[in-house]
Amino acid sequence: MAQKRDAAIVGIYEYPLRVVGPGVSSLQIKAESAAKALEDAGLDWKDVDGIFDTAEGGGGGLGIAEYLGLNPTYIDTTALGGSSFEFQANHAAQAIAAGKCNVALLSYGSTSHSDMNAIGTAGPGAGRPNIFTNMENPWGLTLISGYAMVKERHKFQYGTTDEQFAAISIATRRHAMRNPEAVQAMHDLEFVDIREITTEDVLDSRVIAYPLHLLECCMISDGGGAVVIASADVARNAKKKPVWIIGTGEATKYRDNTADITVSAGAQSGPIAFGDAGVAPSEIDVLMAYDSFSITVMTLIEDLGFCAKGEGGAFVEDGRLNFDSLLKPTLNTDGGGLSSNHPGMRGIFLLLEATRQLRGESTSQVVDAQLACAVGNGGQLGARHSTAVTVLAAD
């Protein structure tokens, strides 16, 4: 089966600051990122005919076209949490393949840190009542405790240890230390001990919601970025080697009376994406897996078929996930949401680093990286969430 080469990532940009202060808005972050990503692609502002936006930052889907001054003939405001950008990249590839779009712009900008959004710990908010809030608000659940419940069941059901979960944080931090923007991020966000970390460091870090430790939880930064995806005709004339979107998959899942909380929607979308791409998980060189928490990564590694369900603990031990490991796949070479960038939604950064790897531009470059996989997870793992998978190939 011939590999699809209909649409490619041709331009990327990661907004460098993780603390922007009150003088910068999320819309401004998006506009700057969009301009720089188009420059990276060698394209002009007016070349954009498709806009993909999660409508945070004001103005909604209608506002983004106005703010940027663009006139799209394709628009998609899919918003399913942090995974939105994988859903949008997938939709862009499909629109381009159908001839409905030539140059798609995805952008993200957030001031979650400067706004002091207590995303993980705030507990139930106010707002118009619905079936979900009425059944959930009285119990004091926080976002982090929801993820912690998945980790606890994973430990109970499979015997996964805290040490094995820590391996995810350790590999990610090692990659972050090699990424100057991630190191700066940790300084600006006042991390203690900005260095490679050990199992003891992770297990000694404060328990936020048992059994999740601080060093298993992502940061809340400011930031953003943009991705430009184009048709094959445009891609072949782009400034840099195109990174082809060769397979896509999407799914959602939610709490249910007899559901296995340790299985995510990735168990459904992963096989769809790999089937679409015509590649097996074992062929993937670089895995950009949404790391809101260690348990998110553990779950996605298993559900996407890198190993059997429940065997993620053994799979991540012994340094496999490092960029210079002889085994595949390598994990989160930018430093992840754990140690580099997570302004509330992280999906776009998965696409950016996967692209760097397949262009040969990463700060933790995997030798001869040919295939990458971006797995976005949004919402509440174990409860209502979405998992979209984008499989990418080097030119």
Added chain:
Amino acid sequence: MTTLRPQPQFPEPDTEAFWEATKQHKLTYQTCDSCDSVIFYPRRHCPTCGSADTSIKESKGEGVIYTFSVIMQSRHPAFKDLGAFAVAYVDLDEGFRMMTNIVGVQDPVNDVRCGMRVAVDWQDQGDGHVSLPMFRLL
């Protein structure tokens, strides 16, 4: 004084009957008349087959902890005075899973485990308010 916990709010047609029943300390769930599936959260249709014909049943209020987490210190005004407290999913013997708190434990991190059997422990929220079905260890 501890702020009252966030209360279910109405009108909201799917869960109103469930919460009304808690005022009499009744823990209720639904079953589908067409396919016998257990339905929870309560709603107007069966999520397994789509039927609109459902019945309300009363649970004995006993089950098993499916999983839990301990929030070490909440910043939310209604929960900050609790110190460390457990949120959990409990699988009731009748076949439905609900979110709740585990109460009556001194040290939730060490006292609570997946698989423990529990029974409902009603926490009245005051005159005219609902009662919250929490669970204590058996």
